[in-house]
Amino acid sequence: MNLSISPDVVPILREGIFLGMVIVTVFGALLATLAKRMTRAVLGLIVCFLGIAGIYYFLNSPFVALMQILIYVGAVAITICFAIMLAEPDEMKMAAKTPGLAGPFAVLLGGAVTWVLASTAMHAQWMTPAVKINEGSVQQVGASLLTMYSMVFELVSIVLLLAILGSLVVARAGRDKAEC
Amino acid sequence: MLTLSTQLNTYLFIGAMLFGFGVFGLVRRPSLIGMLIAAELVLCGASVNFMAFNNFLAEDPTVGQIITLFIMAIAAAEAAIAMSIVIAVYRNYKSIETEDLVDLQG
Numbered sequence: 153m154n155l156s157i158s159p160d161v162v163p164i165l166r167e168g169i170f171l172g173m174v175i176v177t178v179f180g181a182l183l184a185t186l187a188k189r190m191t192r193a194v195l196g197l198i199v200c201f202l203g204i205a206g207i208y209y210f211l212n213s214p215f216v217a218l219m220q221i222l223i224y225v226g227a228v229a230i231t232i233c234f235a236i237m238l239a240e241p242d243e244m245k246m247a248a249k250t251p252g253l254a255g256p257f258a259v260l261l262g263g264a265v266t267w268v269l270a271s272t273a274m275h276a277q278w279m280t281p282a283v284k285i286n287e288g289s290v291q292q293v294g295a296s297l298l299t300m301y302s303m304v305f306e307l308v309s310i311v312l313l314l315a316i317l318g319s320l321v322v323a324r325a326g327r328d329k330a331e332c
Numbered sequence: 333m334l335t336l337s338t339q340l341n342t343y344l345f346i347g348a349m350l351f352g353f354g355v356f357g358l359v360r361r362p363s364l365i366g367m368l369i370a371a372e373l374v375l376c377g378a379s380v381n382f383m384a385f386n387n388f389l390a391e392d393p394t395v396g397q398i399i400t401l402f403i404m405a406i407a408a409a410e411a412a413i414a415m416s417i418v419i420a421v422y423r424n425y426k427s428i429e430t431e432d433l434v435d436l437q438g
Binding site for chain 2: 166167170171174177178181182184185190193194197200201204207208210211212213215216219220223224227228231232234235236238239240254255257258259261262263265266267269270273274278279280281282283284285286287288292293296297301304308311312315316318319320322323325
């Protein structure tokens with residue numbers, strides 16, 4: 153069985169996969185912002201995160217792509233699922249309510265933000281670096297995490313610890329009140 | 333057309349678009365959970381920008397990856413705290429819609 157691909161097809165295939173990832177990201181973002189049911193919005197968020205992971209792969213960072221799937225899809229999306237299950241949003245009431253002025257205003261504001269950011273980025277003159285001191289491989293990321301950025305690394309772990317404690321305290325406070 | 337994935341501007345546009353989707357969702361959603369989902373999109377837009385500059389313009393291409401990893405950690409902490417706030421709000425008001433969360437309106 154011959155599985156080799158001719159070199160002419162490779163760039164077309166690459167661009168095709170890239171465009172597919174961009175379409176997946178945009179579709180997921182649309183689903184996350186427009187879906188009426190919150191569960192579907194979380195599903196859209198997951199789809200969007202998977203597309204972004206593919207885009208990270210194109211930016212030569214397979215490690216960050218895997219972390220994106222592990223942390224965002226595996227932790228953040230599941231946390232939001234828990235929030236939906238514990239808070240039971242009244243979806244029928246929300247669907248029946250007309251958005252009013254918020255809908256067109258949201259489109260206007262989102263479009264304006266996108267346009268300003270994108271046009272600024274397109275018209276800016278970026279300075280390309282004279283020399284790259286490394287190629288950003290997983291080994292080098294790990295080395296600089298434990299040398300140059302070790303202080304920030306420790307601080308982030310303190311932030312995560314405080315976040316866990318704080319969320320426990322906040323979620324517990326209402327329960328005490330309900331009991332007495 | 334065939335160099336779309338090797339240009340900085342493509343990625344910057346994707347980042348700007350994700351940010352715009354996030355702002356759109358933040359304004360449009362009537363519930364706290366919907367706004368939390370939109371806030372995650374905003375964070376992702378910022379991360380895509382960091383990764384794009386990291387790949388194309390950075391002298392040391394580990395910096396952007398590390399910043400993106402930190403953004404992910406902050407996003408996870410933010411999601412956990414937002415979930416506990418949503419639960420506390422639901423317990424007190426029996427609703428998580430932003431319109432119902434008013435105490436000082438006569």
